[in-house]
Amino acid sequence: MTTLDAAETRRPFAGRRVRLGDLSLQVVAGAAAAASCVLVGLIVWKVIDGSLPSIRVNGPAFVTRVAWNPVLGHELYGAGSFLFGTAITSLVALLIAAPLAIGIALYLTELAPRLIRGPVTALIETLAAVPSVVIGLWGILVLGPILRDHVEPALHDALGWIPLFGPPSSSGSSLFTAIVVLTIMILPIVSSISRELFLGVPRELREGALALGTTRWEMIRGVVFPYARGGIAAAMILGFGRAIGEAIAVSQVIGATVGIHWSLFSGGDTLASKIAESYQGGTTKLQVASLIYLGLILLVFSLLMNVGAQWIVRRVARRQGVGLNRGGLG
Amino acid sequence: MPTFGTFIRVISLSVVAAFVAAVAAGAASAQRKDTVLSGAGSTFVAPLVAKWVDPLGSAYGYSLQYSGIGSGGGVAAVTNRTVDFGASDAPLTPDQFTACKGCIQIPWALSATAIIYNLNGVKNLLHMNGATLAKIVAGQITKWSDPAIQKLNKGVNLPDQTIAFVHRSDNSGTTYNFTDFLSSSSADWKTKYGKGVAVNWPVGTGQRGSSGVAAGVSQTPGGLGYVDVAYALANHLKFFAMQNKAGKYATPGLKGILGAAASQVKPDPQTNELSIVNPPTKFELAYPVATYTYVIVPMQSAKAAELRKFLFWAVTKGQSYGPKLLFQPIPKSVLVVAEKTIAKIHS
């Protein structure tokens, strides 16, 4: 008799008990996994359900309408102003943050002396750990006045003929301050993902190019970038997704204004910050539903960004035959 | 010998365990002796309610929790029954009464909205009237040195600075009071923007709460805004003396508020609301941007007995905390109606 048979015969009901224990754990763990899927579905459903009253009244025209008139009897709501605010703040922030982040990643993988790589990496990632409300506090009390008193007048004097750089804001709360705040927040995300991508470029490819006589920059441009192109795109999309979802820091520094103003120094509002400001005080059912409608638009965009980034990563991985080491991004 | 890694793990696990212990202790602890009365709404009345917390606790053992989230938020919160009472400076509309399902409205405080400004080197209590103010807020007057403002303030050196208007970004009863005044002073404003807890502001930046507007104006040179007068005092902000219909310039002090309150002594029999904005010519002492503020309670509540006690106290003893904050105690005629309405709360 083998050891196994002896064990089984010593415990005649072992088979049934084992099956019960196995079944219980599998069912409980499976239920937890199912519950997480149900949770996400519930979130999506609740947001759609909450915005239905506004969808029924406004339809898809809501998405582009530039209006937010809460006066009773003349109520008219639309997301256009906030879509503009979200787009301009997040896009400009990404435009500034992406080159900086890629530069940081390149520095940390190619150029930095070994000794400082670890500490500098840790410092950059610590920037991601600073809570948004603290950055917002710093934005209102420190950054805003500096931008209002020194940076904006200088930019207006130098580049005032461009409509983007209109008269400086009077209060320090403006689209521009929000852009700086968002840049600070998405910099670490794009940087750390890019860093991991660059670390994954095969040594042979890099050293081969250098051996052929290319300068380091030419090697980066010719080997690292093409190899990591998809991943960098995904990193930028994830950074963008993070920026559009940021409600707290933006609401503290953006100056809560409705309407489309092309000057970066004017006030504005984004989808997320409008919800943070107005949701608790929604007076009529239509206003609350319209705010949730804003949340629905925000949710759709966030999901698109997230899924889009994942899809790019998968496509790139399949093409190159390797995958990113992490199970998920961001 | 325990390694540093083990040390860190022990520390982290202890921190996690401490959380768990704190939570368990909290959850298992006996129910607080105090009854919690939770309310939310108007930032206008928040300074007065804050003064009520301690005396109410010692008188009845009630723990009063009040959050200033704006009048609109207060109405929404009490409609959704997420709080025991709501506070709003803007009276409920018929639709809001219906949505609230059996709520009553009680005027419980009386004060004024100060129009604040931030001008370095310029004296306090500059003169202003409703028509000019409406033009400023509509964006038609953009500089402090504009002749319209200069005309009201002969002999004062007004700087050539841009007027930076700060309004409320949340749904606010103070906005309602302010725009009510603008609508009654300017037909142009009335048709274009009207009155409400929030309007389609043509110019200016938004801040949350009266404290947000006070902060915005005090940090912005050339700023102009509107807050409950208690905020203007607390933050040493300058405010205008506003011209009333009689042509006199009145300040948002107790005399001006009392003068305005004289223009409507009996609340509306249906809704208990009172309108004392821009009173007629014969009220010479009136400050034209004064307002009552209301507490909104469901007629039927599990905490009916506590609410009745609290509200009776608020409209009687509570009023004595007002004058220091420039809240004028409510007149007898209003008090009588208030007490009759409070008695209607039942469980």
Next chain:
Amino acid sequence: MASHGITRADMAAVNLPRRRVVNRLMEGFTALAAVIGVALLVIIVWSVAKRGAHALNFDLLTKTPVPFAIGPVKQGLANAFAGSLVLVGLATLMTVPVGILIAVYLVEYARPSVRSGVSLVLDVLNGIPAIVVAIFVYGLFVVGHGQSGWAGAFALACLMLPLMTRSTMEVLLLVPNSLREASLGLGVPRWRTILSIVLPQTIGGITTGAVLAIARVAGETAPLLFTSSLVGTHVSWTPTHALQSIPVAIYELSESPDPADHARAWAAATVLLIFILLTSLAGRWIATRSRRRISTSR
């Protein structure tokens, strides 16, 4: 090659000085970017710490706020510190068991298609903006019942769950299969193998996940805005009512006109930053330690 006058090598040699200049420029740019990145962190942390140090005293932790105080009054944020402890503690209690169970299911039981499917769902959950989670929890728990610490903690738990699950999954995958097979081969039932043999190996990773999730969510304001923000000034430990929290307190104080309020906001922000930085460091330390242990053991 010699038949054509100028070779590629010649071109390369001629261009070399220019290529070297471009290279130096780009190297300089990346170094500058790194300096900017580090400088941003230093500036912000220094700003916060410098201003927070002034108002950092025991009053902050032991006294309650006195709104609209006239004249200097001893006040602090005791209710916010207590509330944050309860909210984050409850959220951790909700997240850790569920996260472990989901990770166990995905690694030990699920087919690869199910594993990638649920992983995708968790990534989606991770990407949902916190303000949308707040709307959801408000509609689910607050409407009709009032705000509560439970609702706030649940909102925080929704944000913690993907981190917790992923952390546990990573470390479960590190446990060598030989361990599982040896245990099963000795007749230990599957469930006992997982609970008594595999999971204890992963305590380090689970702790890491919990600690990093706590660091992530300790500073979150949006999920608490509509679920646990209508609060009083007394210290309360019962989650049946709304509880004040440090991030929400900072948010409210940041928009006040009173410089004394700003001072307390800076002080609270300093404490929050220190807590989050220490927790993140601890989490990462545990992570590297436990990963080294698992892969070098056996």
